[in-house]
Amino acid sequence: xxxxxxxxxxxxxxxxxxxxxxxxxxxxxxxxxxxxxxxxxxxxxxxxxxxxxxxxxxxxxxxxxxxxxxxxxxxxxxxxxxxxxxxxxxxxxxxxxxxxxxxxxxxxxxxxxxxxxxxxxxxxxxxxxxxxxxxxxxxxxxxxxxxxxxxxxxxxxxxxxxxxxxxxxxxxxxxxxxxxxxxxxxxxxxxxxxxxxxxxxxxxxxxxxxxxxxxxxxxxxxxxxxxxxxxxxxxxxxxxxxxxxxxxxxxxxxxxxxxxxxxxxxxxxxxxxxxxxxxxxxxxxxxxxxxxx
Amino acid sequence: xxxxxxxxxxxxxxxxxxxxxxxxxxxxxxxxxxxxxxxxxxxxxxxxxxxxxxxxxxxxxxxxxxxxxxxxxxxxxxxxxxxxxxxxxxxxxxxxxxxxxxxxxxxxxxxxxxxxxxxxxxxxxxxxxxxxxxxxxxxxxxxxxxxxxxxxxxxxxxxxxxxxxxxxxxxxxxxxxxxxxxxxxxxxxxxxxxxxxxxxxxxxxxxxxxxxxxxxxxxxxxxxxxxxxxxxxxxxxxxxxxxxxxxxxxxxxxxxxxxxxxxxxxxxxxxxxxxxxxxxxxxxxxxxxxxxxxxxxxxxxxxxxxxxxxxxxxxxxxxxxxxxxxxxxxxxxxxxxxxxxxxxxxxxxxxxxxxxxxxxxxxxxxxxxxxxxxxxxxxxxxxxxxxxxxxxxxxxxx
Numbered sequence: 001x002x003x004x005x006x007x008x009x010x011x012x013x014x015x016x017x018x019x020x021x022x023x024x025x026x027x028x029x030x031x032x033x034x035x036x037x038x039x040x041x042x043x044x045x046x047x048x049x050x051x052x053x054x055x056x057x058x059x060x061x062x063x064x065x066x067x068x069x070x071x072x073x074x075x076x077x078x079x080x081x082x083x084x085x086x087x088x089x090x091x092x093x094x095x096x097x098x099x100x101x102x103x104x105x106x107x108x109x110x111x112x113x114x115x116x117x118x119x120x121x122x123x124x125x126x127x128x129x130x131x132x133x134x135x136x137x138x139x140x141x142x143x144x145x146x147x148x149x150x151x152x153x154x155x156x157x158x159x160x161x162x163x164x165x166x167x168x169x170x171x172x173x174x175x176x177x178x179x180x181x182x183x184x185x186x187x188x189x190x191x192x193x194x195x196x197x198x199x200x201x202x203x204x205x206x207x208x209x210x211x212x213x214x215x216x217x218x219x220x221x222x223x224x225x226x227x228x229x230x231x232x233x234x235x236x237x238x239x240x241x242x243x244x245x246x247x248x249x250x251x252x253x254x255x256x257x258x259x260x261x262x263x264x265x266x267x268x269x270x271x272x273x274x275x276x277x278x279x280x281x282x283x284x285x286x287x288x289x290x291x292x293x
Numbered sequence: 294x295x296x297x298x299x300x301x302x303x304x305x306x307x308x309x310x311x312x313x314x315x316x317x318x319x320x321x322x323x324x325x326x327x328x329x330x331x332x333x334x335x336x337x338x339x340x341x342x343x344x345x346x347x348x349x350x351x352x353x354x355x356x357x358x359x360x361x362x363x364x365x366x367x368x369x370x371x372x373x374x375x376x377x378x379x380x381x382x383x384x385x386x387x388x389x390x391x392x393x394x395x396x397x398x399x400x401x402x403x404x405x406x407x408x409x410x411x412x413x414x415x416x417x418x419x420x421x422x423x424x425x426x427x428x429x430x431x432x433x434x435x436x437x438x439x440x441x442x443x444x445x446x447x448x449x450x451x452x453x454x455x456x457x458x459x460x461x462x463x464x465x466x467x468x469x470x471x472x473x474x475x476x477x478x479x480x481x482x483x484x485x486x487x488x489x490x491x492x493x494x495x496x497x498x499x500x501x502x503x504x505x506x507x508x509x510x511x512x513x514x515x516x517x518x519x520x521x522x523x524x525x526x527x528x529x530x531x532x533x534x535x536x537x538x539x540x541x542x543x544x545x546x547x548x549x550x551x552x553x554x555x556x557x558x559x560x561x562x563x564x565x566x567x568x569x570x571x572x573x574x575x576x577x578x579x580x581x582x583x584x585x586x587x588x589x590x591x592x593x594x595x596x597x598x599x600x601x602x603x604x605x606x607x608x609x610x611x612x613x614x615x616x617x618x619x620x621x622x623x624x625x626x627x628x629x630x631x632x633x634x635x636x637x638x639x640x641x642x643x644x645x646x647x648x649x650x651x652x653x654x655x656x657x658x659x660x661x662x663x664x665x666x667x668x669x670x671x672x673x674x675x676x677x678x679x680x681x682x683x684x685x686x687x688x689x690x691x
Binding site for chain 1: 350635
């Protein structure tokens with residue numbers, strides 16, 4: 001029996017993820033068409049959270065591969081445990097075993113270290129594989145990933161081909177620092193993640209920070225939305241919003257209008273560069289406050 | 294990973310619906326979406342699923358399937374609504390910002406963008422280039438340029454004969470390719486100093502009982518120099534634009550890592566159009582995009598757009614940004630200065646090429662130029678081929 005979209009929406013809510021309809025549809029479609037999902041969007045919009053929520057929905061393990069420049073197969077797929085191999089060689093040489101037997105032994109499963117990609121296809125129940133910031137990895141790695149995503153098998157020269165035990169649910173995220181290949185894009189379903197609208201962001205605050213009252217959450221969400229419209233170098237993400245809301249709640253602020261001073265001082269939760277700090281001067285903050293609160 | 298649970302040939306979906314879907318796929322393709330058979334098959338599967346009962350759930354499902362980029366994502370709703378509400382927009386829905394490739398250019402950028410009367414100018418040019426490649430001696434590389442020595446020193450605006458213009462432009466394109474070849478070689482020659490890769494060395498020598506006999510060296514990964522060219526295509530640059538468009542085409546064609554932008558009052562990303570191997574078509578398409586809509590140049594605003602939307606993607610730590618402009622900005626000089634400062638922080642070098650420097654008695658008096666100069670690493674003339682060629686040693690040192 002396949003899971004329906006409404007069931008996914010419900011379970012997303014249960015795991016504390018405040019979803020919009022589109023993302024629920026995308027997650028359902030992933031299941032229905034058995035395709036990976038590519039999430040794009042600015043930093044801080046909550047792309048990684050989607051994968052975590054998906055793991056929660058299916059009650060599956062989350063395996064994360066963080067990509068970076070120079071990431072290679074050894075770090076992503078598998079590695080031999082050299083130290084143990086060397087120890088085994090010495091020990092067995094001492095015991096007088098012949099070389100072939102030693103070789104047979106040291107290139108066996110016992111000495112294989114799983115890295116995220118290999119781990120993801122060898123789990124008995126399908127996990128969620130999060131390939132984070134795939135745009136940071138090199139093009140060669142992207143090509144390799146594409147191959148893995150279509151065949152779900154890898155070959156280890158010393159061991160032979162390892163087939164997937166279960167097909168993982170794959171979520172890829174990209175910040176757009178590099179153009180991804182057409183082939184990878186076509187392999188995946190696509191969802192563009194935008195900053196949450198005011199109403200949804202307020203619900204996110206409420207879900208994550210039960211101590212914050214609804215009126216403050218709404219004010220904070222509105223204020224952050226206004227700040228995002230300013231011309232900033234680092235636009236505050238959802239995590240920053242949560243930090244800020246928690247700070248305000250901690251300072252016992254209940255109404256932003258009453259305490260512009262506290263608002264201005266705690267802006268450091270949202271603003272992360274000197275230039276942006278200068279841009280959001282006291283006057284600007286007050287003007288924004290006047291508009292939203 | 295085929296969706297095995299679903300049989301697309303099932304009877305539950307009528308022939309009419311299939312035809313409509315095929316039409317939709319075609320419409321998407323006409324609008325630049327990359328839709329293959331796999332997508333169409335999966336779309337059929339979606340039509341058979343519960344999601345198809347309501348439009349509100351069908352649209353996001355099809356969007357997740359068919360869109361592959363952010364621009365697809367943003368345009369999808371428009372195309373979807375146009376097609377499925379049957380308002381008659383069955384064919385190509387031309388959307389804002391898309392180059393109308395088929396339309397004839399309203400105004401050519403000088404005569405020069407016009408195809409050469411001899412048919413295949415690029416053919417001859419390529420062969421000459423290949424000859425240069427075979428000769429390893431670097432002196433040979435300039436051979437083409439020296440044949441046209443006098444041409445290379447003439448200010449482009451004084452070249453009037455269409456044949457001469459074609460020659461100058463061919464030279465500009467070739468220059469870009471030569472630059473690339475030389476830069477790569479220099480990079481390779483300069484590489485020295487190696488470090489041992491411990492992990493791979495142990496791995497390699499496990500079979501020898503761990504005695505490190507074969508050493509593995511860590512290769513330093515040299516990022517190629519990336520060029521980002523921003524070309525001013527405003528009215529005041531009119532005499533030079535066509536020439537630089539050819540140069541741009543050469544740059545984008547020769548450098549794997551190159552991006553090109555054209556601006557006047559707005560900024561347009563033109564690398565995709567320039568990747569067209571057909572020079573004439575690429576240049577014509579660009580000519581169309583480069584047409585100012587009047588109202589002067591807004592360098593500051595264009596740079597702001599670049600910084601905000603493109604810089605993160607196209608700039609890395611080894612990027613040289615080349616701005617080709619005369620510096621006549623109708624916007625606020627303060628804005629230009631601020632955006633230049635921002636850009637400066639991001640990239641390796643900013644090179645400002647100003648064709649006017651070649652003029653006698655030139656002083657950078659334009660207010661925009663004044664504002665931008667403090668942030669520029671190299672301020673150089675670009676009124677003839679020789680001045681462009683002089684760039685190469687500078688780029689090699691970066």
